[in-house]
Amino acid sequence: MGEFALIEWIRKHQKRRRDVVLGIGDDCAVINVSSDKLCLITTDMLVDGTHFDLKKCAIRDVGRKAIACSISDIAAMGCQPTVAVISICFPEHTTKKFVRELYAGIWHISDKYAIEIVGGDIISGRGPFCINVTMLGKDNELKPILRSGARVGDKILVTGKLGGSILGKHLSFEPRLKEALVLNKNFTIHAMIDISDGLSADLNHILEESGVGAVLDEDQIPISPAAVKLSKKTGYTPLYHALSDGEDYELLMTLSKVQAKRILSSDLLNDVKVSCIGEIVKSNGIWMKSSGGNIRPIKPHGYEHL
């Protein structure tokens, strides 16, 4: 069926409430909780063997990651996370040390961002270790930035360098919350998403929600050293990894040429690299412009469950 097709199917069949400003289909849902306050909600499930491998990584890092993914989703709306609830399915014979290490990772990052764990559910099962985090956020008197706002002529900007996150960044990444709040407060961002499925797949989410297309500059895609390293093992090009690998958790955004220029020359984002990688166009799909000037269509490619 495909993960994205399934989400579309669910979305189409879902009845709507009047106090839901934004339902299925963005990084978070947005609920109107009073006349002037919005509440954001996002949920992420991670399971051993799919999102990490406990034989190869520390449970402390997994706890940290579970929280960091949700922070990244709220950051992708340019908003402030507040509280979270955590459900955990422990395999049988889980030790106290394992639980303590898990929570050390959870608290290390939730304390850093002043997020309170307000509840949860703890169960045991015969399956692998599984953790689900649901996080709430608030608008902080800023407008949540949706996926659906990209306009023809917008520049496409991305933070950091991309690809090869499987070599480490998928566990150790710092969610771009500080940067997202600075961006939402000081600039007019039309559309934003965090890169979890992969650059081309997540850009495609923006394009589909906004009903537009994009031309990317091949030379401008910021390729990480990890992508180069991984490409030597896989035989794919570093560019392929930068376009297709998931879990970089960088911010991908579109905004007017003027605003893009302001960001690129601003020192508000300190030492975080921001790259202008292309432009929003009318023709649907993603197009890649090579240094020679040739343009070819590329297929969005990234991690999809199911």
Place this chain on the structure above:
Amino acid sequence: MGEFALIEWIRKHQKRRRDVVLGIGDDCAVINVSSDKLCLITTDMLVDGTHFDLKKCAIRDVGRKAIACSISDIAAMGCQPTVAVISICFPEHTTKKFVRELYAGIWHISDKYAIEIVGGDIISGRGPFCINVTMLGKDNELKPILRSGARVGDKILVTGKLGGSILGKHLSFEPRLKEALVLNKNFTIHAMIDISDGLSADLNHILEESGVGAVLDEDQIPISPAAVKLSKKTGYTPLYHALSDGEDYELLMTLSKVQAKRILSSDLLNDVKVSCIGEIVKSNGIWMKSSGGNIRPIKPHGYEHL
């Protein structure tokens, strides 16, 4: 370690935010989202092989149950559920029919109670089918009813009949939302909880949170026909099942003698049976009074993970 000990450990170590009115330790957490609005949040994870057995039950009923459990948690605070997010881990080779049936169960009950599914996460894994529901609720200008409000001299009331839910009610139960809202609107309830772990275990949650004890009248415990039926198989008494079996999802509450009388003679709850099963006392623990007048201590006994 034990599920409840683990929850206590987490609770003690959790830092607090100013806008969190109620954190870990009740049916829902309560967050102050604006000057006059409260937001409730609860989360429940269900996994195949622990909470249900897909070899013996329909996935449609499992979808329904996942939503019904969360509705019951918000009902246990006397409040109104609004929206939910759902995370699902599908085993490999899940069919479209399975997904459609699951969502038929989810939507049947969420539509009935006007709850919108506003988001979620869909993943695949090598483990059993696992579903997590996080639900939000609103106070509806009513005060959320906590576990911690029981007072010495309070009567203990319970809805419905208890025990043997494993024979069917654990999947088919109707969450007591309508009744909970009527109770919160029309009466002064000191403490309330839904019976998910078992009567004695859930009563114990109220007692521990309130720092009191309880005397139960053996003759007044409402025993379900399912408890009688199950006792013939297990060799335990029907009373044992009514006290210990989980997942009846009835409401257990404490309130003043005067308010209890008002409820017992009221027709606001229509045809839902309400029983007065005992009284809150100063001495910690749960005490059972037999018809002969003998009093013996009983240990809270119910389902505990880990």
